[in-house]
Every structure is written in C-alpha cells, then in structure tokens.
Amino acid sequence: MITLWLIGIGTGNPDHVTGQAIRALNGADLILIPRKGEAKSDLADLRGQILSQVLTAPVPVADYDVPVRADQDDYLGAVNDWHDAIARVWAETIAARQPQARNVARNVALMVWGDPSLYDSTLRIAARLPGIKVKVIPGITSLQVLTAAHAIPLNTLAAPVTITTGRQLRDHGWPVGATTLAVMLDKGGAFTVLPSDTEIWWGAYVGMPEETLIHGTLAEVSDEIIATRAKLRAEHGWIMDIYLLRRGGDV
Structure with missing residues (x-):
C-alpha cells in the first residue's frame, strides 16, 4: 500500500x-x-x-x-x-x-x-x-506566525477565538458571540464591513523575507492595508495574508 x-x-x-x-x-x-x-x-x-x-x-x-x-x-x-x-x-x-x-x-x-x-x-x-x-x-501555521510577529496573544482573557474566512466575514459580518476573529483566505478588504474602531493585526508573507505587518484600528489603517496588499500582489504575482480582529476595547 x-x-x-x-x-x-x-x-x-x-x-x-x-x-x-x-x-x-x-x-x-x-x-x-x-x-x-x-x-x-x-x-x-x-x-x-x-x-x-x-x-x-x-x-x-x-x-x-x-x-x-x-x-x-x-x-x-x-x-x-x-x-x-x-x-x-x-x-x-x-x-x-x-x-x-x-x-x-x-x-x-x-x-x-x-x-x-x-x-x-x-x-x-x-x-x-x-x-x-x-x-x-x-x-x-500562519496564524501562529502572525501572532508571534506582532507579539500578541491569540485570545483575550478567558475568551474564545473564532477562525473564519474572508468570504464568511464579508457575507455575514461579525459572528455572534465572537470576541476575537482570525481571518484567512480573504481576497481583500472583507474587514471593511466592520465598525471603524475594530482593531486589526494584519500580515502578508508572514515568516518570509517579504513579511509585511500593519496594526491599528480600521479607521487608521484600513486604506493602508488595501493599498499595500494590492502593491505587494502586483510585485510578486501572488499574496498570502492573514489577520486578527478584535472589537474596540477588548484585551
């Protein structure tokens, strides 16, 4: 066999x-x-x-x-x-x-x-x-490398983590009861459906020499992430990115 x-x-x-x-x-x-x-x-x-x-x-x-x-x-x-x-x-x-x-x-x-x-x-x-x-x-996993690169814990205190996709986030919004979202397989910009005070830790090519990291509230960095992602994809012909999201104020 x-x-x-x-x-x-x-x-x-x-x-x-x-x-x-x-x-x-x-x-x-x-x-x-x-x-x-x-x-x-x-x-x-x-x-x-x-x-x-x-x-x-x-x-x-x-x-x-x-x-x-x-x-x-x-x-x-x-x-x-x-x-x-x-x-x-x-x-x-x-x-x-x-x-x-x-x-x-x-x-x-x-x-x-x-x-x-x-x-x-x-x-x-x-x-x-x-x-x-x-x-x-x-x-x-890229999720482990993302949290290590940003030097943050995956979860907030005693709270669960929801792992989802860009398609699910774009179509259904923030999952009920979730405190932290890890978003994978996003074709780009699914986070724009969320409130502007949502905090995001974004990374592309995490763990690789091309690694690019951006962190802030969506009000601060949403446009920067979208522009950076487009630029990197044009340069390399492909992109792998992942991000973590938390509601404003959650720790």
Missing part, C-alpha cells in the same frame, strides 16, 4: 520545518511538487529551496500542474469538482512513477503550507484516493 504523507512546512521559512517533517521528507520515495502557473512559480521554487536545505540524500521529485478551479456561482460545487480534478492528477502523477512492481514509491510526500488541518483542503483531496493510506505531519 502507498502511504501519502501530508507534511506541514510552515509559511515558507525553512527554519519552520520541524524535525519530524525533515525525517518524513528524507524517508520519502517520491515528493510531489505542484505548479500553479508562472505567476506563482516562486511558490514551487520555495519548496525546492526547502528541499535543498533539508534533504540529506536525493529523493525523486515529480512536478504536476494544478487544475484551475471553475469560476461559477455554485462555490461549493466548483470546489468539489476542483478537488476531484486534483485527486486525479495526484493519482496519475504517482502512477506514472511506478513503472515496475519492484520499484514502487511506497511513501509519497506532499508539502503543505502551514498545517494540513487549518483551512486547507489537502486532507479532503487525499480522501478521494482509494487504496492510499494518509499520514499527517503537523506544521507551524
């Missing part, structure tokens, strides 16, 4: 790759590297740079092209179709590297940004592959 190792590699900083992840990568028979188009080619390059620093012996690497998600009104339907397509590509890529029964890649590794459990669908895609055992190596 083939084992697919989903390995959290943090936010792009090789120092965030854990010892457990390094051992799993070195124990792999094959490592899959996604290609997401020319604009995001440096993401694949970052994975390659990490491998060059952590591998102690050569491990075969197979690149694959990530299918493009359809842009349609049925968001969940489009995502499910997209995940089906990615699973097929994984299966085809792995099968193409099994020319002989005696040369089976029994341990296949896939490097996942942050951690495979937090707003990442790699586990859902892997579940579509019959006959493949899945194991997970946890990684440092």
